[in-house]
Amino acid sequence: EAAVTQSPRNKVAVTGGKVTLSCNQTNNHNNMYWYRQDTGHGLRLIHYSYGAGSTEKGDIPDGYKASRPSQENFSLILELATPSQTSVYFCASGLRQPNSDYTFGSGTRLLVI
């Protein structure tokens, strides 16, 4: 069954440390997205990609990098984690067609202390 898998599910990181959130999709979708979700803000777009080797900035890219080494994998990297990056992170994949649904991963809960 086609799916989007995120790892880890939960992560505790130290301020100033490096954090990598991973996302793998088996949907063969061109596009992949990283969002964070905080109370009162809904889902906010951090980075997205339209294919292997591409990354684009979303609305809130500061403090985050992204990497798309293959069609299946899309990583979000926090080089120097800060407490303000404590959040729930969702990865999603989708086709380029506008009437196609996103498939979301189950989310990663990140706590930066």
Place this chain on the structure above:
Amino acid sequence: GQGVEQPDNLMSVEGTFARVNCTYSTSGFNGLSWYQQREGHAPVFLSYVVLDGLKDSGHFSTFLSRSNGYSYLLLTELQIKDSASYLCAVREPNYNVLYFGSGTKLTVEP
């Protein structure tokens, strides 16, 4: 990006209906999607609309007015299990990027 606004909370009664409103202001528009999200879970797709008017999908219906930048999700014959957050998201023309509102938490009471 896009500006997408939703009320924070909505309460209704089992067996009746609830209308979740969404307003948006956009630099580009390629349709609007609705998602349901339960606490601690990922959003689940409900509906996509791009043409004006009402789209009836049974338990869920969606309305769109592009000239007014307005959409709503209508849930009929409410059940307790419909209690969840409902997210409105506008699709940008390039790369199918979705811009989400903050979501409306619907509480259905007995």
